[in-house]
Amino acid sequence: MNEDVIGKSDLICAHFGRMHENLDSAELLFAAGHISKATSCLYYAVFHAVHALFVSNDITAKTHHGMNAQFHLHFIKTGLFDTKFGRLVAVMENMREKAEYDVVFRITSDEYSELKPIAYELIQKIEETIK
DSSP states (O other): OOOOOOOOHHHHHHHHHHHHHHHHHHHHHHTTTOOOHHHHHHHHHHHHHHHHHHTTTOOSSHHHHHHHHHHHHIITTTTSSEEEEEHHHHHHHHHHHHHHHHHTTOOOOHHHHHHHHHHHHHHHHHHHHHO
């Protein structure tokens, strides 16, 4: 599906669909002991939730770093979202990059367990904000 062709509500639904797929994958990977991969999936769940928020507010970002910057500018700096969510997105972006490209980097289950509830809280807040 081309993002330029579908409507705003369909695009938001598509991002939420990917978000839920990544949440499910994160759970399965974590249970299998693949913590770094689970963290990447958890990050992508947050990524798609944030992009759904962007679509609903006519904001665009072309890169992961751009998403982080735009989220901070439009939602953290303005006080619409707590600063802990800005830190979460930045930390998760960094961890995802290391998990995917640094062959010796490993994320512990404790680190994942610290990120997970805040990620779920952010996702819930985004869903509530869009509704």
